[in-house]
Amino acid sequence: MKKFEHYSIIKQLLRWTILVFPIAILTGSAIALFLWLLNQAIHYRFGHQWLLFLLPAAGIVIYFLYRLFGKNSEKGNNLIIDEIREHGEGIPKRMAPLILLTTIITHLFGGSAGREGTAVQIGGSIAAMFGRWFRLNESDTRVMLTAGIAAGFGAVFGTPLTGAIFALEVLAIGSIRYNALFPALMASIIADITVAAWGIHHTAYHIDIIPHQIYFMSDLLPVDLLLIIKVIVAAIAFGLASFIFSGMVHEIKVILGKVIPIKWLIPVAGGMIIIGLTYINGNQDYLSLGVDPQYPGAITIPSAFHAGGADTWSWLWKTIYTTTTLASGFKGGEVTPLFYIGATLGNTLSQLLNAPVSLFAALGFIAVFAGATNTPLACTFMGIELFGGEYALLFAIACFTAYLFSGHSGIYSAQTIIVPKFEGSPEINNLHEASQKRGYLHTKISKYKFRS
Missing domain, CATH: 1.10.3080.10 (Clc chloride channel)
Known part of the structure; x- marks a missing residue:
């Protein structure tokens, strides 16, 4: 029995390696292009500070780009999270180029924003596209999208292990889907290597050596x-x-x-x-x-x-x-x-x-x-x-x-609560007790935005 089980494991690992490899390569290449363009845009604005005055006009351009071509891409990262949890409208191929272009516009004219949203959406969009080409079922498509998130996040920050864990952990509070662990890790590592192969380097951070007195809690655990x-x-x-x-x-x-x-x-x-x-x-x-x-x-x-x-x-x-x-x-x-x-x-x-x-x-x-x-x-x-x-x-x-x-709040409104962080909120407790009868708790955190 064990022999056949391990044969099945090896077969699945090879299958997911083959499926994930092209997604990770393409995502890593797209992220490399994005990071290069972003760097160019930011430094161009440094030398042309008057571009900030065009930020309102840039906002109009971004609005109409999404209004005319965005379809459901406007939902951004939340769309990908929703699609992993429950198949819906699908993720359009246009999401990747659209978010890349509009992010560059935002930074070129001085908007204060990040880059992870762009990377995740690029990875998710590419993963969804390959999922359709490979004609994957809904379960495998969810795994593929998770791998896309991992590839995008790991590649944009140069943190492949973090990218894999983030993709598994971000979907819901209190739950991690381990069935996507291997594809997510593979995708994140390959995408990160691809970015490095294109000659893109990440900012290095350093903690100085800290001289301090250490008080021993035990002989084996030195803790200040x-x-x-x-x-x-x-x-x-x-x-x-x-x-x-x-x-x-x-x-x-x-x-x-x-x-x-x-x-x-x-x-x-x-x-x-x-x-x-x-x-x-x-x-x-x-x-x-x-x-x-x-x-x-x-x-x-x-x-x-x-x-x-x-x-x-x-x-x-x-x-x-x-x-x-x-x-x-x-x-x-x-x-x-x-x-x-x-x-x-x-x-x-x-x-x-x-x-x-x-x-x-x-x-x-x-x-x-x-x-x-x-x-x-x-x-x-x-x-x-x-x-x-x-x-x-x-x-x-x-x-x-x-x-x-931080409470039951968060920047991703599609994120759900599977297991509450604590039992102190009556509203959370009531939802948790009612859900136990159904065997799960599935509540969007957007309902708890900015509540104490």
Whole structure:
């Protein structure tokens, strides 16, 4: 019996390797092109700062591109998550080129957005296209889409293990679908290798060596208790920052929709707000990704890893810029801005708590992301992949604490609650008790946006 079981396992592994390989290669190549174009667009704006004044016009272009050609692509990452959970309208092939183009437009004219949304949608769109070509059934199509998410995410950040776990964990709170583990890991690794083969390099981050007194809990587990307490305090703040970010995107979108009845004027208003905020600040530090410095001394994600590399309220300004950009219809993603928010907030908290700056910037980098996406496992591994395994315990503490304190909110409205984070909410408890009779809990988190 075991012999036949292992034969079946080998057969399935070979099958998925063959199916995933072309998807990962094409996704990795598309991500490489996207990252190159994005870098060109951002640095072109650095040299032509007047492009910011055209941001409202760019918003109109993006609106009509989706209105004329988008079909159901407007749903973005949520469409892919919905399709994995339950087959619906399908993912159109136009999603990949459309999100790539509109993300470049957003960054070229100074919108504050990310790049993970683009990468995930490129991977999902390509995976869906191959799924149709291969005539896969619904179950295999779900696995294929999960692999597409992994390929896109792993390739865009250079974190293949994180990409695989993220694709499995992001679909629902409290549940991971392990049937897609191997395809997701294969796709993420191959896509990441493909990006590297095209000569695209990712930003390197580094935690400085931290001299501190270590108090031993046991002979086998050396842990600095005071440092852990500081990490927990900071992680609570990271979780609340995630909660604020998720809520603001939702609330700003609702407010703009009510105040501005003409839909194409919403991105115009959003663009004008970003221009006004930039004049209030007197610099362009909070535009676009926030990775490369526009001028010496600019506040960026890398600068936040050094003392004095961020202002006290940098994290809040970036939150306002990004939520306004995304809520008004510009494209890109949320994750890189969340990295910025987390790293700058970590920088600020390190001063208040008398803690290592680079370590707390790194903790904020991954923990705010963990809280906003409800993916603490993936973010813990992201910390290990980006910063090394020396502080893996602290990464886990920060990510899981932030995950709890972000509540049942998140940036992906299609994400569902399978197992609640806690039993304290009467509304969650009632849903959980009723669902137990049916054997599952399947509630969209969008119902809990910005609720305490």
